[in-house]
Amino acid sequence: MNSLKYQMIIQWSNEDDCFLVGFPDFPNQKWRSHGDTYEEAFHNGLEALEALIIAYKTSGERLPEPRTISQVA
Incomplete structure (x- = not known):
């Protein structure tokens, strides 16, 4: 999927x-999965x-802009 430019934190x-x-990058999505x-x-x-991403697109909700390395620094 080409839109997977989002940060994923594993802790x-x-x-x-x-x-x-x-x-x-997604508001109100602190912990979304586990393993x-x-x-x-x-x-x-x-x-x-x-x-x-599919849920956002299906609901018509605008996807947040992914943070890039230049925005984090």
């Missing part, structure tokens, strides 16, 4: 005992991001 959670996946391993979290995160 271990002791509380949840798994890796959590978040997309900081028992980093690899599983990554793959689940890609699927979640694709589903999130």
Whole structure:
């Protein structure tokens, strides 16, 4: 999917005992997916991001602009 230019944060959670996946470019989407391993979290995160983009497009909601490295610095 060509629109996958968004940040994906993967972080271990002791509380949840798994890796959590978040997309900081999307408002109100702190943790969107998870996985028992980093690899599983990554793959689940890609699927979640694709589903999130499809949901935005289906609802007619405008996708947020992805942050780029020049905007982060």
